[in-house]
Amino acid sequence: MITLDLVLRFLRHNPAISVSSIEKEANLSKGTLTKAVNFERNLNDKHLAALLPILTKYGYSPTLYQNARIISIINHKGGVGKTTTTGSLGEALAKKGFRVLMIDMDSQGNLSQILGIDEPEKQVVDCLISNDELPIYVIDKNLWLSPSDIDLAKAEIELIVSIGGVLRLKNKLATLLPQFDYVLIDCPPSLNALTSSALIASKSCLITLQPEISAVKGLNTLLDRIYEIRTNLNPTLEIDGIVFTMVKKNSVHDGVKQHVRESMTNFRVFETEIKHLVDFQKAQIEQQSISKFAENSEAAKLYANFCDEFINYLQIVK
Ligand SMILES: Nc1ncnc2c1ncn2[C@@H]1O[C@H](COP(=O)(O)OP(=O)(O)OP(=O)(O)O)[C@@H](O)[C@H]1O
């Protein structure tokens, strides 16, 4: 049997499917499913039974959407847009109706600060070194955060020396997955135990890359680490691809982008490029997400476009 939650989850993940066509095909009276999608009514067992074969025809399977997809936003190079991408992609996904949990795995705590959570009373580290559950703060509609600050740095040694330390994040997340569509983990600028914990917990990773020569030089080291984790600890870890961030219109950036697009043939380099725009820095100073700071700005639109491209890509690989 399918539940209403799974029906809604499937439809959120497949925006191209027409709700009214499904309604017709399942012989439901007009408006039944539309209202359910808008949380205006419930569906009974009869409705759900009628929907199951139709949704199955469109690609639904019971296991596909039961758990959130965990995605690490990663690059060991500092200042290449990991945190900005985690926050902005998380926000864009939440605006589309997906339930998103963001995890701040960086002891700099930038993601938490941007979202207005300074010196959180409970944070990720408390759960990694104890039996506590992950602390979850409500940020906005459909958007939650497990915050961190400098205390997380202390956990690293403990994670390294303790048995199964780097598995703890994965284990703590396991019970939460049915509640969310996406879990986005903001990784630190280092290939440390916290990054390993994130990659071990993840279904996939998204690499943010500033098109500078130095950033591209570090890419092979990063890919080697990802393959190492895949070989030894998380055999199903995938690379979603590379998104260019802080892109400027100049010959160096153009050349590096072209080189990466031509040489990285094993995975996707997303078409949407995040331009270097001062609004991102201003939003950070104001401790606001990009949409809250400047809703209709080019900066907010770029991440909304990237979000669309990303979701379409996930439809293909699922
Ligand atoms: N597209 C952009 N245009 C201009 N500035 C940006 C852009 N993206 C991020 N920034 C700014 O660049 C700085 C670094 O970005 P961010 O914190 O997202 O990178 P990071 O990879 O998470 O850094 P770290 O490695 O230190 O965690 C921040 O001040 C941020 O506001």
Ligand SMILES: [Mg+2]
């Ligand atoms: Mg960061």
